[in-house]
Amino acid sequence: MNDLRILSKIKNDYDRFTGVEQKVASYILDHPDFIPTMTTKELAKQAGASEASIVRFCKTIGVGSFKMLKVVLAKENSESEHTINDFSLLQSKDTPHSLFQKVTYLNKSALELSVNTLDKKDFERSIEAFLHADKFAIYGVGGSYPPVMDAQYKLIKLGYHAIASADFHYMVSVLSMMKPGDVFLVISTSGKTMEAIELAKFAKEIGITVIALTVLAKSTLYKLADIRLCIPNVEEENRVGSIASRIAQLNIIDALYLSLFHRIGNTIIEGLNESRERVKNKKK
Numbered sequence: 563m564n565d566l567r568i569l570s571k572i573k574n575d576y577d578r579f580t581g582v583e584q585k586v587a588s589y590i591l592d593h594p595d596f597i598p599t600m601t602t603k604e605l606a607k608q609a610g611a612s613e614a615s616i617v618r619f620c621k622t623i624g625v626g627s628f629k630m631l632k633v634v635l636a637k638e639n640s641e642s643e644h645t646i647n648d649f650s651l652l653q654s655k656d657t658p659h660s661l662f663q664k665v666t667y668l669n670k671s672a673l674e675l676s677v678n679t680l681d682k683k684d685f686e687r688s689i690e691a692f693l694h695a696d697k698f699a700i701y702g703v704g705g706s707y708p709p710v711m712d713a714q715y716k717l718i719k720l721g722y723h724a725i726a727s728a729d730f731h732y733m734v735s736v737l738s739m740m741k742p743g744d745v746f747l748v749i750s751t752s753g754k755t756m757e758a759i760e761l762a763k764f765a766k767e768i769g770i771t772v773i774a775l776t777v778l779a780k781s782t783l784y785k786l787a788d789i790r791l792c793i794p795n796v797e798e799e800n801r802v803g804s805i806a807s808r809i810a811q812l813n814i815i816d817a818l819y820l821s822l823f824h825r826i827g828n829t830i831i832e833g834l835n836e837s838r839e840r841v842k843n844k845k846k
Contacts, residue, residue, distance in 0.1 A: 688773050719819075
């Protein structure tokens with residue numbers, strides 16, 4: 563996609579579209595806030611076009627699919643009204659409460675967009691990979707490290723052998739002791755972190771299943787991964803810190819945890835109850 567924002571691109575290219583494409587473009591330009599919540603069928607009905615025309619239109623404007631169009635539009639809509647996570651924040655006149663509202667909106671948008679970026683089949687494949695693995699290695703640095711620790715904590719609660727670290731050299735040693743069929747969960751928002759990429763390559767060489775928790779984009783890590791758990795690209799390039807991306811990552815980890823518990827809960831419920839009782843006793 564070129565450097566123009568998607569709505570500007572649609573406006574600029576409007577006269578080049580076919581008649582049906584212009585119908586779709588007109589509806590999108592008139593109702594940009596509605597698109598992220600619509601299905602292909604709903605947009606086709608409202609625009610007076612076929613579902614196939616919607617798919618062709620998305621390819622014409624360079625986004626590839628209606629799912630990706632929804633992600634791009636939602637991000638553009640949120641940025642135009644609620645840009646808070648880059649250095650321009652210093653020039654804003656926001657109050658603490660207005661910033662609270664904008665952070666809440668940004669996080670909510672990230673969660674809603676995740677419904678479109680997380681592939682159902684890949685999520686189900688990740689559950690199967692977890693169920694059949696003996697050991698887990700979890701890696702991430704910077705803003706991705708808190709979700710790494712949360713993933714380790716939840717896997718340990720389920721009785722799994724999970725090791726988490728932000729240390730590249732330590733993780734090399736951990737991976738070298740793992741076996742084919744084990745799982746390496748690598749968390750990188752951008753998918754471009756060199757250490758994460760090198761570790762993913764090493765893991766694949768020795769037959770470890772690589773699951774990447776990253777943005778929906780054709781990054782190096784995305785291409786390397788056996789299974790991709792994708793979050794929306796909701797962060798600014800020069801961001802103040804990981805905000806919405808972290809929320810989206812934690813949300814997927816929570817869903818993994820509950821899905822695994824749903825499958826194996828009967829085998830570990832006694833241990834969970836015992837640990838809960840011990841914690842209760844400490845509070846007395």
